[in-house]
């Protein structure tokens with residue numbers, strides 16, 4: 303009896319789930335796709351396979367393995383047109399906020415040439431291992447898994463790769479052993495270059511969060527980034543305004559070095575949700591530099607990041623932001 307003949311004995315609905323089926327020395331090993339089945343469904347199918355094949359001549363033993371459901375992992379890209387507006391800071395803090403809310407979150411630091419996440423998550427010294435040719439993400443203190451080029455090259459060493467190599471490197475970070483991670487936040491480099499295009503074409507994010515400062519020039523670039531995602535069929539979850547309003551640490555007076563309200567107005571103009579505003583604050587910069595994400599704490603800054611995290615969760619859960 304050949305592998306194919308054995309498979310043909312199974313009812314069509316079960317045969318359709320067979321990922322591999324082999325017989326060797328009277329022992330059958332069947333691997334089935336268990337997607338969408340509950341525990342009862344799995345055990346019914348396992349029993350049916352054992353029963354049907356076990357009654358076949360020449361079969362002494364039947365082993366059935368169920369492939370675990372592939373988690374429906376979604377990718378959210380964090381992008382901006384302009385550099386230095388706070389994408390990496392927002393990515394870290396959104397991830398920490400979502401992990402606090404019980405989500406299984408990972409970060410892919412797609413800034414291949416200038417990685418930030420190892421520093422922001424205070425795990426610069428970590429080195430991911432590879433298993434079955436795939437990288438295993440590094441665990442951070444806040445329950446956020448992360449993969450970054452910064453974990454693979456020596457700190458401070460410049461990477462001088464051409465576009466296609468950067469694209470391949472990004473592929474290895476995304477197509478890694480993410481396990482039960484439900485959500486991958488991808489911290490993009492600024493602009494609309496090779497890495498962003500690879501991201502759009504090969505890994506089709508479920509949505510994109512756009513970061514901008516309230517400044518006109520940054521907003522023009524943010525609009526360009528939104529257009530890039532929309533042209534690639536990736537919905538824009540919304541716009542975050544970062545570095546909005548500066549509270550003087552001495553007198554408390556609020557000034558607006560980059561203007562005020564521009565992000566909200568641009569979001570309204572482009573018809574995308576406004577996800578919230580993060581102030582320009584010395585505390586955010588200092589906490590970020592020392593690898594203690596404000597979203598892990600309970601002060602007003604943490605609160606501001608978590609409010610944006612809540613809106614992202616609502617979007618992911620299919621509600622309006």
Ligand SMILES: Nc1ncnc2c1ncn2[C@@H]1O[C@H](COP(=O)(O)OP(=O)(O)OP(=O)(O)O)[C@@H](O)[C@H]1O
Pocket residue numbers: 382384385386387388389390391392413416418490491492544545546580581582583584586587588590591
């Ligand atoms: N709301 C804020 N208040 C104060 N400092 C901030 C704030 N957001 C970000 N920063 C600081 O601004 C700098 C740039 O932020 P970040 O690295 O997150 O930007 P980016 O958009 O990822 O930059 P790049 O385009 O280079 O990747 C960092 O030093 C960061 O700590």
Ligand SMILES: [Mg+2]
Pocket residue numbers: 389390391413418489490491
């Ligand atoms: Mg960055």
